[in-house]
Amino acid sequence: MVERAESESRKLLGRLRDTMASQAAGQERLDQITHLTADSMGTEVCSIYLFRDDETLELCATQGLNPESVHQTRMKLGEGLVGRVARTGKVVNAADAPSAKGFRYMPETGEEIYSSFLGVPIQRLGEKLGVLVVQSKEAREFSADEVYALEVVAMVLAEMTELGAFVGEGAALRARHTQPVLIRGVTAQEGTAEGHVWLHEPRVVVTNLVADDPVREHARLTEAVENLRVSVDQLLAGASHDTEQVQVLEAYRMFANSKGWMRRMEENIDRGLSAEAAVEKEQSDVRARMLQATDAYLRERLQDLDDLSNRLLRILTGQGHQTGAELPENPILVARNIGPGELLEYGRQLRGIVLEEGSVGSHAAIVARALAIPLVINAKRIQIEALNGDHVMVDGDQGVVHLRPDDTVVSAFRDKMAMQAKAQERYASIRDKPAVTLCGKTIRLDMNAGLMADLPSLESSGAEGVGLFRTELQFLIRSQMPKRTELAALYARVLDAAQSKRVVFRTLDIGSDKVLPYMQAQDEPNPALGWRAIRVGLDKPGVMRMQLQALLRAAHGRPLSIMFPFIAQYEEYTAARAEVDKAIAREKKLGHPLPEKLEIGAMLETPSLAFASKKFYEEVEFLSIGGNDLKQFFFAADRENERVRRRYDTLNVSFLTFIEDIVARCAATNTRLSFCGEDAGRPVEALCLAAIGLQSLSMRPASVGPVKHLLRRCNLDDVRKVIHDARDAGEQSVRPAVMEYLRGLS
Numbered sequence: 137m138v139e140r141a142e143s144e145s146r147k148l149l150g151r152l153r154d155t156m157a158s159q160a161a162g163q164e165r166l167d168q169i170t171h172l173t174a175d176s177m178g179t180e181v182c183s184i185y186l187f188r189d190d191e192t193l194e195l196c197a198t199q200g201l202n203p204e205s206v207h208q209t210r211m212k213l214g215e216g217l218v219g220r221v222a223r224t225g226k227v228v229n230a231a232d233a234p235s236a237k238g239f240r241y242m243p244e245t246g247e248e249i250y251s252s253f254l255g256v257p258i259q260r261l262g263e264k265l266g267v268l269v270v271q272s273k274e275a276r277e278f279s280a281d282e283v284y285a286l287e288v289v290a291m292v293l294a295e296m297t298e299l300g301a302f303v304g305e306g307a308a309l310r311a312r313h314t315q316p317v318l319i320r321g322v323t324a325q326e327g328t329a330e331g332h333v334w335l336h337e338p339r340v341v342v343t344n345l346v347a348d349d350p351v352r353e354h355a356r357l358t359e360a361v362e363n364l365r366v367s368v369d370q371l372l373a374g375a376s377h378d379t380e381q382v383q384v385l386e387a388y389r390m391f392a393n394s395k396g397w398m399r400r401m402e403e404n405i406d407r408g409l410s411a412e413a414a415v416e417k418e419q420s421d422v423r424a425r426m427l428q429a430t431d432a433y434l435r436e437r438l439q440d441l442d443d444l445s446n447r448l449l450r451i452l453t454g455q456g457h458q459t460g461a462e463l464p465e466n467p468i469l470v471a472r473n474i475g476p477g478e479l480l481e482y483g484r485q486l487r488g489i490v491l492e493e494g495s496v497g498s499h500a501a502i503v504a505r506a507l508a509i510p511l512v513i514n515a516k517r518i519q520i521e522a523l524n525g526d527h528v529m530v531d532g533d534q535g536v537v538h539l540r541p542d543d544t545v546v547s548a549f550r551d552k553m554a555m556q557a558k559a560q561e562r563y564a565s566i567r568d569k570p571a572v573t574l575c576g577k578t579i580r581l582d583m584n585a586g587l588m589a590d591l592p593s594l595e596s597s598g599a600e601g602v603g604l605f606r607t608e609l610q611f612l613i614r615s616q617m618p619k620r621t622e623l624a625a626l627y628a629r630v631l632d633a634a635q636s637k638r639v640v641f642r643t644l645d646i647g648s649d650k651v652l653p654y655m656q657a658q659d660e661p662n663p664a665l666g667w668r669a670i671r672v673g674l675d676k677p678g679v680m681r682m683q684l685q686a687l688l689r690a691a692h693g694r695p696l697s698i699m700f701p702f703i704a705q706y707e708e709y710t711a712a713r714a715e716v717d718k719a720i721a722r723e724k725k726l727g728h729p730l731p732e733k734l735e736i737g738a739m740l741e742t743p744s745l746a747f748a749s750k751k752f753y754e755e756v757e758f759l760s761i762g763g764n765d766l767k768q769f770f771f772a773a774d775r776e777n778e779r780v781r782r783r784y785d786t787l788n789v790s791f792l793t794f795i796e797d798i799v800a801r802c803a804a805t806n807t808r809l810s811f812c813g814e815d816a817g818r819p820v821e822a823l824c825l826a827a828i829g830l831q832s833l834s835m836r837p838a839s840v841g842p843v844k845h846l847l848r849r850c851n852l853d854d855v856r857k858v859i860h861d862a863r864d865a866g867e868q869s870v871r872p873a874v875m876e877y878l879r880g881l882s
């Protein structure tokens with residue numbers, strides 16, 4: 137029986153191959169496929185429904201239904217049995233279709249006389265393209281072999297669609313990958329870029345789906361799987377003790393050696409598929425399971441298997457980037473996701489980055505920010521829509537990607553880029569000027585940094601120094617804990633690059649959203665309120681001690697500024713400070729030079745510290761408000777949660793009043809105060825902060841110009857009055873009033 141089914145599906149595939157090879161136009165090919173499928177399967181009807189848009193399916197070819205209804209009959213996703221297959225991506229196999237759930241009778245097709253119905257989805261790489269249906273008068277359920285055969289036809293259809301086989305005169309389909317596409321994602325790094333797509337992992341296109349010689353295909357598959365196993369073993373041997381990476385690779389190895397996986401692919405070959413089509417068929421079954429898996433662990437494993445199939449396909453087809461392949465001009469990287477190391481390898485060559493997944497706090501986003509490359513994340517379908525070399529415009533400000541844009545979009549976008557370039561020129565012209573306001577106050581503008589890649593911005597942005605150096609970024613982008621000597625060398629290079637400008641090193645701020653891949657992850661109910669930053673540093677002081685030593689050695693007699701993150705109460709500051717004293721004593725004993733000047737400060741990121749005793753304020757050498765954290769605790773709104781993170785305005789009267797109170801406490805004790813959260817880099821917010829008494833702001837390098845430009849045009853006394861008047865008038869936010877003031881500026 138199996139043998140008969142095998143030879144049947146082989147025969148059908150052979151005939152399909154002839155159709156694929158024929159010179160027929162798109163519609164004719166579709167017609168031929170319905171004809172030969174119905175014929176091979178012994179059904180009266182075979183029909184192909186394809187998506188017209190995201191929601192609508194259209195009957196594009198049929199054998200057996202009323203030919204007049206081709207390109208006339210349409211249905212919505214989920215409507216009728218065909219719509220159900222399309223929506224769920226699952227096979228519908230019904231002996232008595234009219235009584236099946238969801239059946240909808242379409243009189244124009246003349247289908248009332250058919251009893252049994254078998255519908256399978258046409259999809260490629262998880263992208264839904266349509267539905268393939270056979271129907272017959274006889275009331276019978278289709279066998280597993282028949283379902284398989286129809287699925288293979290659907291796969292062939294999907295591949296042919298990708299290859300543009302159905303495009304042309306009276307076309308059933310529009311040409312793929314030729315239309316403009318707008319994709320809305322999420323901003324992870326602002327800025328705009330125009331260039332050409334560079335797919336990090338290019339899609340494999342399988343052109344030889346059907347094979348005559350199963351022995352040869354078996355041999356090809358076996359050899360490719362062997363290569364795959366060897367390459368996974370090599371990766372594992374080269375992997376560090378980085379647990380996450382090892383975990384993934386071990387899963388790869390398990391799958392690469394899995395008999396079930398191999399058997400299913402071999403069965404596909406026995407049924408007439410080529411080795412690569414056999415891999416792809418199995419991959420699409422995995423994808424279908426992935427869509428249904430609700431368990432996160434299972435989904436992840438299926439994802440691993442999906443990645444592994446891609447590797448296997450690349451081995452079999454020889455497709456993918458070969459080493460040494462050249463990036464296009466102005467490359468825009470498109471990927472599902474990318475690790476920080478890989479991104480750093482591309483470096484500043486990239487003009488923009490678009491990721492299908494990713495998150496604002498991801499390591500890739502951190503690196504993209506450091507390199508000031510516009511980044512859009514959560515750009516759904518970008519991997520399906522984009523082809524290598526496609527023209528693309530990335531709007532990192534709006535989180536929008538224009539793929540193959542039409543002329544109007546191109547000219548509007550270029551206008552926007554030109555305006556931005558003009559603004560950049562304006563900022564460059566004041567780069568070496570101080571941020572002096574109209575009322576004569578000078579505001580110190582520093583930049584935030586964290587990687588060596590940031591340092592060149594010190595010169596180009598016009599920042600006076602580095603107000604916040606996030607040391608954890610260096611830890612985050614590695615796969616293992618850096619050594620003290622490496623850290624000392626790195627910090628020394630940072631100080632060298634800064635010349636004599638002040639750099640404030642913040643000690644390791646991990647936990648919450650920043651999880652080191654090589655440290656045991658904590659399963660905490662509330663990571664943002666959990667074991668993080670200085671709490672980890674004080675409880676497990678080994679790493680902090682190593683870091684402090686590295687900093688002292690890097691300074692090598694030069695001035696040094698150290699800041700502790702997330703201090704919630706006075707004692708945490710004194711305990712952390714005591715660690716510095718110990719480190720100094722040790723260095724002294726070893727005869728190493730000590731910093732010429734050492735200042736130790738704290739980040740004010742919890743409301744509790746704002747209300748610390750006067751003694752704390754007197755003792756701490758400087759304070760920097762970490763507005764990102766402070767705001768999330770003040771409003772009880774998770775900064776990582778898209779649903780709430782923008783819910784409360786920084787210019788909310790309560791928050792500004794709170795900051796003003798901190799300013800007053802610092803003024804009373806003569807404590808230096810700065811603000812280094814993201815809001816410091818937003819011009820209007822920065823202006824308000826300056827107006828209520830902040831004299832030092834630290835921000836992303838790209839923000840220094842815009843903030844300085846605005847400050848130089850404003851009178852802080854006026855702005856303060858606007859803020860206070862709005863508050864006295866009972867406003868919830870001072871933003872409208874401040875915007876009104878700004879509109880009045882000449």
Ligand code: PEP
Nearest residue numbers: 762763764765766812813
């Ligand atoms: C902050 O919380 O504002 C801050 C600057 O620290 P981070 O964003 O690194 O948590």
Ligand code: MG
Nearest residue numbers: 741762764765
């Ligand atoms: Mg913080």
